[in-house]
Amino acid sequence: MRIAMWSGPRNISTAMMYAFAARGDSAVWDEPFYAAYLTETGLHHPMHQEIIDDGECDPSRVAATCLGPVPGGKPLFYQKHMCQHMLPNVPRDWMAECQNVFLIRHPARVIASFAQKYENPTLQDIGFALQGELFDHVTHLTGQNPLVLDSVDIRANPAGIIQRLCDKLGIAFVPSMLSWPAGGHPDDGVWAPVWYGAVHQSTGFAAPEGPLPSLTGPLADLCAQALPVYERLREHALTS
Numbered sequence: 001m002r003i004a005m006w007s008g009p010r011n012i013s014t015a016m017m018y019a020f021a022a023r024g025d026s027a028v029w030d031e032p033f034y035a036a037y038l039t040e041t042g043l044h045h046p047m048h049q050e051i052i053d054d055g056e057c058d059p060s061r062v063a064a065t066c067l068g069p070v071p072g073g074k075p076l077f078y079q080k081h082m083c084q085h086m087l088p089n090v091p092r093d094w095m096a097e098c099q100n101v102f103l104i105r106h107p108a109r110v111i112a113s114f115a116q117k118y119e120n121p122t123l124q125d126i127g128f129a130l131q132g133e134l135f136d137h138v139t140h141l142t143g144q145n146p147l148v149l150d151s152v153d154i155r156a157n158p159a160g161i162i163q164r165l166c167d168k169l170g171i172a173f174v175p176s177m178l179s180w181p182a183g184g185h186p187d188d189g190v191w192a193p194v195w196y197g198a199v200h201q202s203t204g205f206a207a208p209e210g211p212l213p214s215l216t217g218p219l220a221d222l223c224a225q226a227l228p229v230y231e232r233l234r235e236h237a238l239t240s
Helices: 013-021 034-041 048-054 059-066 093-097 107-114 128-142 151-156 158-169 197-201 217-234
Strands: 002-007 026-030 076-082 099-104 147-150
Touching: 002 013, 002 128, 013 026, 013 076, 013 197, 034 048, 034 059, 059 093, 093 128, 099 128, 099 158, 099 217, 107 217, 128 217, 147 151, 147 158, 147 217, 151 158
Parallel strands: 002 076, 002 099, 026 076, 099 147
Antiparallel strands: none
């Protein structure tokens, strides 16, 4: 089974990747289209040249690998995808061959966190518009709404939500998914030193979040643009 998890930045997408890696029966792939995304956009993300040099820059080849042999011959192939990487030149039909899951987080939390790492983020940077577009695309491809997880629910009840997810995917829930060793994973992207500091210190899902951060000015405007997509997908989120 190929599981394509579709997230925006500054979510718990890396923790989810670690959870599946901790199963023992799952290969994982960290942001397959990142190098192609930076090549196409010319964006100067931190470590952008290292990311380009380390990854595959042809999105068609990346898509083919998503459907290719599973590393290590394992029964599960968990792919951590960033919605904003799916530019118009990136193939999408391959998504029909995967179990697609959409990982959402309130845009106020995403923006507050992302703005600490990247100046003046845009709607494209945080991926909400594309997340909604990809959700609709998968619905059209498969004839049914894909699964949705909200990070706030996972952090409030990791065992309950992860078990519901496994049930929906038709795979066994493995308790080892709830914890992992500190210090990162061998399959982390080369960009991990910039973005993964907190999750590298973790040994499981973080505690429930507090009140929403207060945003002002352009960041508040950006949140208002992203909020309708979040609220629409939130209606489909799994609950425990």
